[in-house]
Amino acid sequence: MVDRTEKDGVPAPPWRRSRKPALPRRQLNQELIIEAGLRILDAEGLDALNMRRVAQELDTGPASLYAHVAGKDELLELIYDRVLGEIRLPERDASRWKEQLRAYAMEVHRVLSAHADVARAALANIPTGENSVRAGEFVFGLLIETGMAPREASLVMDRLSLYLVGDAYEGSLHYARMRAAGMSDRREYFESFVGQIAGYYRALPSERFPHVSKYVDDLIADDGEERFRYGLELLLDGVEARMPRR
Amino acid sequence: MVDRTEKDGVPAPPWRRSRKPALPRRQLNQELIIEAGLRILDAEGLDALNMRRVAQELDTGPASLYAHVAGKDELLELIYDRVLGEIRLPERDASRWKEQLRAYAMEVHRVLSAHADVARAALANIPTGENSVRAGEFVFGLLIETGMAPREASLVMDRLSLYLVGDAYEGSLHYARMRAAGMSDRREYFESFVGQIAGYYRALPSERFPHVSKYVDDLIADDGEERFRYGLELLLDGVEARMPRR
DNA sequence: TTTTAGTGACGAACGGCGTTCGTGTCAAGT
DNA sequence: ACTTGACACGAACGCCGTTCGTCACTAAAA
Numbered sequence: 320m321v322d323r324t325e326k327d328g329v330p331a332p333p334w335r336r337s338r339k340p341a342l343p344r345r346q347l348n349q350e351l352i353i354e355a356g357l358r359i360l361d362a363e364g365l366d367a368l369n370m371r372r373v374a375q376e377l378d379t380g381p382a383s384l385y386a387h388v389a390g391k392d393e394l395l396e397l398i399y400d401r402v403l404g405e406i407r408l409p410e411r412d413a414s415r416w417k418e419q420l421r422a423y424a425m426e427v428h429r430v431l432s433a434h435a436d437v438a439r440a441a442l443a444n445i446p447t448g449e450n451s452v453r454a455g456e457f458v459f460g461l462l463i464e465t466g467m468a469p470r471e472a473s474l475v476m477d478r479l480s481l482y483l484v485g486d487a488y489e490g491s492l493h494y495a496r497m498r499a500a501g502m503s504d505r506r507e508y509f510e511s512f513v514g515q516i517a518g519y520y521r522a523l524p525s526e527r528f529p530h531v532s533k534y535v536d537d538l539i540a541d542d543g544e545e546r547f548r549y550g551l552e553l554l555l556d557g558v559e560a561r562m563p564r565r
Numbered sequence: 566m567v568d569r570t571e572k573d574g575v576p577a578p579p580w581r582r583s584r585k586p587a588l589p590r591r592q593l594n595q596e597l598i599i600e601a602g603l604r605i606l607d608a609e610g611l612d613a614l615n616m617r618r619v620a621q622e623l624d625t626g627p628a629s630l631y632a633h634v635a636g637k638d639e640l641l642e643l644i645y646d647r648v649l650g651e652i653r654l655p656e657r658d659a660s661r662w663k664e665q666l667r668a669y670a671m672e673v674h675r676v677l678s679a680h681a682d683v684a685r686a687a688l689a690n691i692p693t694g695e696n697s698v699r700a701g702e703f704v705f706g707l708l709i710e711t712g713m714a715p716r717e718a719s720l721v722m723d724r725l726s727l728y729l730v731g732d733a734y735e736g737s738l739h740y741a742r743m744r745a746a747g748m749s750d751r752r753e754y755f756e757s758f759v760g761q762i763a764g765y766y767r768a769l770p771s772e773r774f775p776h777v778s779k780y781v782d783d784l785i786a787d788d789g790e791e792r793f794r795y796g797l798e799l800l801l802d803g804v805e806a807r808m809p810r811r
Numbered sequence: 812t813t814t815t816a817g818t819g820a821c822g823a824a825c826g827g828c829g830t831t832c833g834t835g836t837c838a839a840g841t
Numbered sequence: 842a843c844t845t846g847a848c849a850c851g852a853a854c855g856c857c858g859t860t861c862g863t864c865a866c867t868a869a870a871a
Contacts, residue, residue: 347849370829380850382831387848391829442688442734445742447765452774459784460776469783478796485731488688496691519693528698530706537715538705550724556806557799593820616858626821628860633819637858 349387349397351377356398357434364498365436365491370394395440400448402437405430408457413464416562417555423458424483424551431487435494438487455480466563475558482554486547493543513539595633595643597623602644603680610744611682611737616640641686646694648683651676654703659710662808663801669704670729670797677733681740684733701726712809721804728800732793739789759785 355376359368370381370391377383388394406426412419431438455476462472497508517539525532541549601622605614616637620627634640652672658665677684701722708718743754763785771778787795 369827371827374850380852381829382851383849385830442738445738447762452766452769452777456774456777459780463776463780469780470786473780473784474787474792474795475799477792478799481731481735481796482728485727485734488731488734489727492688492691516693520698523698528702530709531698531702534705534709534715534719538719540716541720546720546723549720550727553721553724553800553803553807557803560802560806561799615856617856620821626823627858628822629820631859 347377347379347383347387352384352387352394353397353401356394357401357437360398360436360440361434364495365439366495368395368436368440392444396444396446396448399437399441399444399446400450402430402434403446403448403450403454405433406450406454408454411457411461411464413461413466416461416465417559419461420458420479420558421551421555423454423461424479427454427483428487428547431483432490436491438484439491439495441484442488467561471561475561479554482550486543486550490543509542593623593625593629593633598630598633598640599643599647602640603647603683606644606682606686607680610741611685612741614641614682614686638690642690642692642694645683645687645690645692646696648676648680649692649694649696649700651679652696652700654700657703657707657710659707659712662707662711663805665707666704666725666804667797667801669700669707670725673700673729674733674793677729678736682737684730685737685741687730688734713807717807721807725800728796732789732796736789755788 352373355373356368359372359376363372370384373394374381374384384394388397408426409419409422431441458476458479459472462475463469467475493508493512496512497503497505500508500511502508502511517535520531520535520538523532531538598619602614602619605618605622609618616627616630619640620630623629630640634643654672655665655668677687704722704725705718708721709715713721739754739758742758743749743751746754746757748754748757763781766777766781766784769778777784
């Protein structure tokens with residue numbers, strides 16, 4: 320018997336109990352549930368994503384979902400992996416590893432930013448989906464082919480992934496705050512929030528916090544995009560310093 | 566933050582009765598609530614930390630807490646800042662900036678690891694507590710005194726903080742999983758979980774994922790501690806490369 | 812001493828959540 | 842035609858954060 324949850328020969332993780340071959344007698348299947356969930360996530364945020372809301376989107380009751388999805392956690396994993404599927408990978412070219420690694424990071428950043436709240440769901444579980452492995456093979460393979468020892472390449476891939484998801488997670492939090500404040504404009508939120516932070520820093524006693532209170536403008540100067548790029552270059556340069564000479 | 570409960574140094578007013586045994590009422594204040602919350606967080610994890618459980622710990626009902634704490638979110642922030650208060654900072658010495666930055670990172674890592682689940686609560690809100698600023702002043706001041714431009718120092722501090730909290734967050738997730746599986750031994754969990762991951766990787770089709778499936782042992786070789794150190798050195802080396810020559 | 816005002820404590824309850832139970836329903840196999 | 846069994850789904854369970862209204866108590870005013 321063929322488990323239909325497998326695509327292209329990738330087995331499902333053993334701890335995810337495999338379910339029956341979904342026979343679409345009625346119009347309800349895992350695919351539809353994932354899509355509905357992602358739609359809600361993008362339009363209304365993670366806080367609005369609950370089983371009742373997903374069921375409502377599909378014109379049914381919450382109990383119906385549990386025939387296709389183990390629970391909310393698994394649904395979030397599935398949605399996350401679906402988003403990772405939007406990552407476009409180039410042909411590997413080890414001679415341009417740094418350039419390709421940078422492009423990869425920017426691509427992941429782009430995809431996670433496009434589905435703002437998905438990163439908040441992503442960090443809640445360790446990803447093991449197909450598309451996660453696909454991305455991993457790209458980065459890992461690139462480093463290996465460049466001549467880096469497998470063990471070190473594994474470390475680099477791990478830290479880079481953490482950085483990408485961690486940064487996106489932080490971005491998600493701002494997005495959630497913006498939504499909670501009822502704002503839809505990014506600029507409006509940025510000015511309001513950063514203004515508050517700046518005021519807080521300026522009000523600090525300068526005897527105890529001389530540097531922080533003095534350089535407030537520098538502390539709030541860069542936005543998320545520039546911070547992401549800076550951290551990325553920091554990492555890439557660190558990796559380059561560890562690359563075997565050729 | 567103004568605490569109106571005065572403890573010492575205030576003499577009893579003369580009109581106070583001489584004869585009263587005086588239980589001054591129930592003793593309940595913010596301090597007690599924070600401590601109870603942290604106790605539960607450490608002993609039972611974030612999932613077990615809810616307002617009813619905290620109230621129970623203090624022999625009262627959940628409604629009583631809201632006189633001292635705005636809600637669960639604020640309580641988590643307060644607990645987090647309290648944990649940050651355990652961070653010990655040395656005297657700044659810019660001539661040993663790298664060493665001190667490394668020691669600082671290890672110290673934060675130590676404190677966040679000691680209260681395993683607190684990082685999961687930490688990333689949920691942007692920290693603005695006193696102890697958070699204290700740590701920021703240390704790192705920022707260190708970089709400034711080393712000669713780095715304020716704007717760049719701000720970026721470095723931001724990325725380092727993200728790394729520290731992000732890594733601790735990831736650790737928290739493993740901790741939560743371990744607890745959810747009913748294990749109390751770290752070794753037992755590690756072998757069980759990593760074993761599953763390894764099996765999953767090994768089962769991948771080697772045509773599509775040649776590197777990942779080939780170097781499974783290297784992918785799972787290092788534990789969280791080594792990964793943290795490696796990423797930290799990566800960052801520190803990147804920062805060093807950007808330090809102005811002297 | 813009596814009254815008044817104010818405050819913290821807290822039982823009860825509201826609304827929302829994830830999830831399960833039991834029953835209904837209908838297509839496929841016999 | 843009957844049986845089977847997977848899917849659909851209304852209803853409900855138990856848990857959560859939070860609010861309301863009431864009560865107990867104290868400190869100041871009268």
